[in-house]
Amino acid sequence: MNVAALLENRRDQWAELELFCDALEKRGKVSASMAANYQGSQGIARFSALYRSACADLALADAYQLPPATVTYLHRLIARSHNQLYRANRFEPARWVDMMFYDAPQQIFADPCVKIASIVFFGLFALAMYMGRNDVLFPGFVEAIIGSAGIEQMEESFEQPLSGSLNHYVPMAGFYIMHNTGIGLRCFVFGLLILPCLYVLSFNAIYLGAAFGYMARPDAVGGDNFFHFVTAHGPFELTAIALAGGAGLRLGVGFFRTCGLMRMESLRESAMRAVPIMAASAALFCMAAFTEGFLSPSPAPYIVKAAWAVLSSGLISFYFVVLGFPRDAFTRTPTANDGQPSPFGFEDPPELTGSGGPNDAA
Amino acid sequence: MQLDQTHVKVRLRTMAEIGDLALIMVRRYPAAILVGFATGAVFWALLDLLVLAWIPITESSYGLDDEEAVWEIIRYLAWMGLLVMLQAPVAGVLSTLYLGLAVFEQRPTWASVRTEAKRGFKRWFWKLGIVRFALPPVIFLACRWGQPASGFWDAFVPLVILLWVSLVRASSPFMPEILLLEQCPIRSKSPDVITASRRSKSLHGPMAGDLSGRFISVSCVLVILLFSIGYSLLWARGISFGRWDVMNLFVLLVIYPFSLWCVAGISVMVRILNYLDCRIRLEGWEVELAVRAEAMRQFGEEPLAVATEAAS
Amino acid sequence: MPSHSPLDTTIAVVTPENIAFDYQLAGPFRRMPAYLIDLLVRWAAIVILVVLAFFIGLLINIQTLGPFVIAGMFLTYFVISWFYGTVMETFFNGRTIGKWACGIRVIDVDGRPINGRRAFVRNLLRIVDLFPMAAPGIFVDSDIPPVFIIPTGLVGLIAMMSTKRLQRLGDLAAGTMVIIDQRSWRLPVAKVDDARVPALASFIPADYRISRSMARTLAVYAERRHYLTPARRREVARHLIIPLIDRFEFRSDIDPDLLMYALYYKTFLAESSAELPDLGSLAGYSPLRSSVAEVMVDEATDAEIPIAGVVE
Numbered sequence: 001m002n003v004a005a006l007l008e009n010r011r012d013q014w015a016e017l018e019l020f021c022d023a024l025e026k027r028g029k030v031s032a033s034m035a036a037n038y039q040g041s042q043g044i045a046r047f048s049a050l051y052r053s054a055c056a057d058l059a060l061a062d063a064y065q066l067p068p069a070t071v072t073y074l075h076r077l078i079a080r081s082h083n084q085l086y087r088a089n090r091f092e093p094a095r096w097v098d099m100m101f102y103d104a105p106q107q108i109f110a111d112p113c114v115k116i117a118s119i120v121f122f123g124l125f126a127l128a129m130y131m132g133r134n135d136v137l138f139p140g141f142v143e144a145i146i147g148s149a150g151i152e153q154m155e156e157s158f159e160q161p162l163s164g165s166l167n168h169y170v171p172m173a174g175f176y177i178m179h180n181t182g183i184g185l186r187c188f189v190f191g192l193l194i195l196p197c198l199y200v201l202s203f204n205a206i207y208l209g210a211a212f213g214y215m216a217r218p219d220a221v222g223g224d225n226f227f228h229f230v231t232a233h234g235p236f237e238l239t240a241i242a243l244a245g246g247a248g249l250r251l252g253v254g255f256f257r258t259c260g261l262m263r264m265e266s267l268r269e270s271a272m273r274a275v276p277i278m279a280a281s282a283a284l285f286c287m288a289a290f291t292e293g294f295l296s297p298s299p300a301p302y303i304v305k306a307a308w309a310v311l312s313s314g315l316i317s318f319y320f321v322v323l324g325f326p327r328d329a330f331t332r333t334p335t336a337n338d339g340q341p342s343p344f345g346f347e348d349p350p351e352l353t354g355s356g357g358p359n360d361a362a
Numbered sequence: 363m364q365l366d367q368t369h370v371k372v373r374l375r376t377m378a379e380i381g382d383l384a385l386i387m388v389r390r391y392p393a394a395i396l397v398g399f400a401t402g403a404v405f406w407a408l409l410d411l412l413v414l415a416w417i418p419i420t421e422s423s424y425g426l427d428d429e430e431a432v433w434e435i436i437r438y439l440a441w442m443g444l445l446v447m448l449q450a451p452v453a454g455v456l457s458t459l460y461l462g463l464a465v466f467e468q469r470p471t472w473a474s475v476r477t478e479a480k481r482g483f484k485r486w487f488w489k490l491g492i493v494r495f496a497l498p499p500v501i502f503l504a505c506r507w508g509q510p511a512s513g514f515w516d517a518f519v520p521l522v523i524l525l526w527v528s529l530v531r532a533s534s535p536f537m538p539e540i541l542l543l544e545q546c547p548i549r550s551k552s553p554d555v556i557t558a559s560r561r562s563k564s565l566h567g568p569m570a571g572d573l574s575g576r577f578i579s580v581s582c583v584l585v586i587l588l589f590s591i592g593y594s595l596l597w598a599r600g601i602s603f604g605r606w607d608v609m610n611l612f613v614l615l616v617i618y619p620f621s622l623w624c625v626a627g628i629s630v631m632v633r634i635l636n637y638l639d640c641r642i643r644l645e646g647w648e649v650e651l652a653v654r655a656e657a658m659r660q661f662g663e664e665p666l667a668v669a670t671e672a673a674s
Numbered sequence: 675m676p677s678h679s680p681l682d683t684t685i686a687v688v689t690p691e692n693i694a695f696d697y698q699l700a701g702p703f704r705r706m707p708a709y710l711i712d713l714l715v716r717w718a719a720i721v722i723l724v725v726l727a728f729f730i731g732l733l734i735n736i737q738t739l740g741p742f743v744i745a746g747m748f749l750t751y752f753v754i755s756w757f758y759g760t761v762m763e764t765f766f767n768g769r770t771i772g773k774w775a776c777g778i779r780v781i782d783v784d785g786r787p788i789n790g791r792r793a794f795v796r797n798l799l800r801i802v803d804l805f806p807m808a809a810p811g812i813f814v815d816s817d818i819p820p821v822f823i824i825p826t827g828l829v830g831l832i833a834m835m836s837t838k839r840l841q842r843l844g845d846l847a848a849g850t851m852v853i854i855d856q857r858s859w860r861l862p863v864a865k866v867d868d869a870r871v872p873a874l875a876s877f878i879p880a881d882y883r884i885s886r887s888m889a890r891t892l893a894v895y896a897e898r899r900h901y902l903t904p905a906r907r908r909e910v911a912r913h914l915i916i917p918l919i920d921r922f923e924f925r926s927d928i929d930p931d932l933l934m935y936a937l938y939y940k941t942f943l944a945e946s947s948a949e950l951p952d953l954g955s956l957a958g959y960s961p962l963r964s965s966v967a968e969v970m971v972d973e974a975t976d977a978e979i980p981i982a983g984v985v986e
Contacts, residue, residue: 003941003942003943004942004943051691052691055689055691055693056693058693058695059693065886065889065890065941067890067893067894067896067897067942068890068893068894068897069893069897074695075695075696078689078693078695079695079696079697079853080855082687082689082695082785083767083768083779083781083787083855086785086786086787087767087787167741168741169741170741170742170744170745171741171744171745171748173745174744174745174746174747174748174749175745175748177748177749177752178748178749178751178752181752181756182752182756185756185798186801188798189798189799189801189802190801190802192799192802192843192847193802251847264846267846267847268846268847268848268849271795271847271848271849272791272792272795274795275791275794275795366891367680368680369680369681370680370681370682371680371681371682371684372680373682377703378700378701378703378704379683379698379701379703379704381701381702381703382683382699382700382701382702382703382704382840383681383682383683383701385701385702385831385834385835385840386681386683386701386835386840387681388835389835389836390681583703589808589826590826590827590828590831591826591828593806593808593824593826594806594808594826594828596808597806597807597808597826598806601806606809643901645902645906646898646899646901646902646906646910648894648898649894649895649898649899649902649910650909650910650913652890652891652894652895653891653895653910653911653913653914654913654914655891656887656888656891656914657913657914657917659885659887660885660888660914660917661917
């Protein structure tokens with residue numbers, strides 16, 4: 001059989017496949033005007049059959065001695081139908097719930113990067129708070145960190161006792177979500193380069209710590225109002241920043257600590273692992289923003305705010321520790337047989353790292 | 363040499379694809395840029411600094427902030443930019459030759475590139491260095507060493523040169539490739555010999571409009587790239603040394619020319635790929651390579667070349 | 675990548691059907707316009723929503739709804755500026771509005787479609803790829819602290835340059851790549867409309883076997899010959915045809931282009947069992963070099979010896 005006849009035979013099917021692609025690309029589904037056997041499950045079956053036969057044509061192109069332009073055409077046709085056959089999954093809310101309440105706490109509990117970020121953040125925070133509080137031992141520390149203009153502004157804004165109305169709360173909640181979550185996301189993103197992430201994390205820790213320390217001084221103006229303001233949303237917000245830093249570090253560390261994977265493979269792996277942590281962090285940021293918008297500036301008594309702070313800390317601990325405790329820690333108890341190969345067993349084949357040959361190792 | 367087994371896939375490309383392919387070539391042949399272009403560029407960069415560096419150095423001794431210094435600095439920046447633009451093709455001779463060989467050979471040797479460059483030295487130096495105005499402005503600036511800025515000599519003259527060179531380059535951009543890779547002689551007594559100007563006419567003539575359009579778009583992208591590289595260098599300096607001031611001898615004498623030359627290197631890369639594309643579009647170069655390779659496969663040594671040699 | 679595969683902007687993908695096909699990669703020069711369009715769309719969306727919200731607030735009751743409108747604006751800004759790309763790419767199968775306009779698409783490195791998590795990572799990490807941010811303020815006044823607002827994108831550019839799939843850092847972390855989305859592309863089939871071609875093809879000796887590489891060369895030639903001038907076609911075809919004319923013992927004044935085309939016809943289009951095509955007015959002509967002499971000999975022998983059949 002010569003090529004012309006072969007092409008003539010196959011052309012109809014290719015044209016049909018193109019028709020499918022056109023319809024799918026424009027509307028995402030086959031339009032109602034097309035023939036009945038293109039609709040519904042019949043249509044899907046037809047589309048995949050056409051796709052598979054085009055794939056077969058491409059596989060045999062060399063044997064048929066197809067002209068190069070036809071081969072190019074086939075490459076493009078198959079690429080095009082491939083993109084339509086294997087489509088992106090839409091967002092699935094069920095998966096999100098799973099990610100938030102199963103993946104994220106497990107990941108946070110097990111991840112050393114989160115621990116490092118928390119230690120760095122809370123350690124520096126506590127240290128800066130102590131140094132800011134103690135004016136005798138560390139004179140000028142707060143001024144160096146915040147600047148005298150910053151201190152004045154801070155004192156001014158907390159001079160008056162807290163009061164506000166809904167008109168004030170709602171926009172502020174929106175603003176806090178935008179601003180603080182933005183900082184968290186930025187911190188996560190900079191984690192890819194590690195150092196900027198650590199910088200953002202430590203800067204925030206020291207700045208906030210110094211402000212807390214300064215306000216905790218007995219002679220500070222508006223100190224009471226300040227703590228009145230920050231108590232309620234503190235636990236959420238501080239944890240969220242630490243988590244964002246942890247997620248960022250996970251991303252960057254994956255590039256250097258490969259655990260036997262290829263470097264790019266490892267980076268990809270750790271990026272995927274960092275996403276649940278970041279999602280948890282963003283959720284915490286949002287909750288902090290609502291608290292900060294509604295509860296914190298309200299003239300509610302301090303006891304309510306403190307109770308909310310205790311409650312939120314409890315929730316966070318529950319989330320991290322109870323949901324996050326490794327699930328298989330109880331189910332699998334080591335037995336005496338572990339580690340001793342059974343005489344009737346077989347050896348595991350050595351695991352291959354990466355997908356390729358010796359080139360990949362280089 | 364297997365003519366159809368080229369190391370750069372020969373096919374029709376769009377402008378964006380040519381840019382992307384240029385980046386891939388930078389990765390595959392870093393030597394062409396790092397060694398080849400740097401060797402050519404260092405000579406010209408030093409020459410430029412020799413005739414121009416006195417401007418910022420004298421001004422910095424008075425302080426770079428006053429009104430008059432600003433004009434002198436602008437004069438320096440303008441001349442430096444113009445000189446690099448003028449000298450980019452002649453500085454890129456070695457990398458052009460290297461890349462031309464790289465299309466057919468996996469790893470061209472620098473020795474062969476050097477001999478090629480030496481063989482055609484008179485030809486390319488005359489056409490690219492003198493006629494295309496790489497050297498004359500340097501001599502001109504050397505004559506004006508130490509003189510204050512003047513409206514005519516430092517604004518009008520460079521502008522005219524810029525316009526003229528842009529026109530010439532936009533209408534016949536592939537002169538370096540014609541001289542270096544096709545090795546056309548500049549002049550010949552016989553009317554049958556394809557001289558550089560005849561070849562240029564036949565190559566550029568049918569695509570004149572297309573080529574000018576490409577020249578403009580490539581120039582725009584290169585200018586953006588220049589800013590991008592310059593900014594990044596300033597940023598790196600600012601981050602590592604905490605110095606953000608721009609009016610500074612280091613910036614003027616090192617960072618500015620360096621980013622100019624980086625962009626010039628990329629321009630050489632893009633030009634040679636554009637040249638290949640132009641030949642494919644106009645002359646079906648990939649067909650010719652395939653046909654010649656097939657002839658060699660069937661009949662041994664290239665039969666036509668043998669036949670013509672025997673006839674002459 | 676094996677070092678001998680020719681440089682090109684394509685990447686092979688193996689599908690679940692175990693078929694390898696090529697995707698064309700989109701590099702920075704194709705992706706930048708898409709990004710700029712997206713940026714424009716993003717800001718337009720924000721501005722339109724804000725104006726709309728403002729008018730709605732004005733219409734209903736600024737007193738009670740005003741704060742909600744302001745909060746809504748903050749949230750809109752936040753969501754659009756951070757999650758525009760993520761949502762678009764997940765819902766529209768790897769495309770945003772800018773990508774759709776430029777005909778590109780994001781997919782997994784294995785050729786599978788992108789999912790929400792990957793889209794999230796690659797769109798967030800764009801910030802790093804646009805690094806370092808430039809501060810235009812430093813050119814005006816070196817005293818004010820730098821405000822970094824203009825992205826230079828050099829980090830992403832270098833990342834794309836150094837990966838074989840032209841991935842920026844966000845792509846690397848998410849395991850995605852950007853490909854050129856194939857729109858409809860007509861199947862090129864070279865049709866033969868010249869009656870001389872089948873006639874000439876019938877004279878090609880049956881013992882001449884066309885090799886695989888020869889078939890490919892012929893196909894390349896036939897597909898591209900429409901774009902070339904007749905003179906150029908002859909020039910290209912001569913390389914192969916002149917020795918072939920010798921081999922087939924054809925007359926030397928045969929058009930090389932025509933013979934090339936006839937070979938193509940014989941390889942790809944003619945039925946092997948088909949009868950001789952209707953030659954029409956061409957009947958009686960023969961391209962064979964010896965045919966002229968033979969006819970004369972035939973006539974002479976006819977006259978003398980009556981058994982012409984023996985001669986044949």
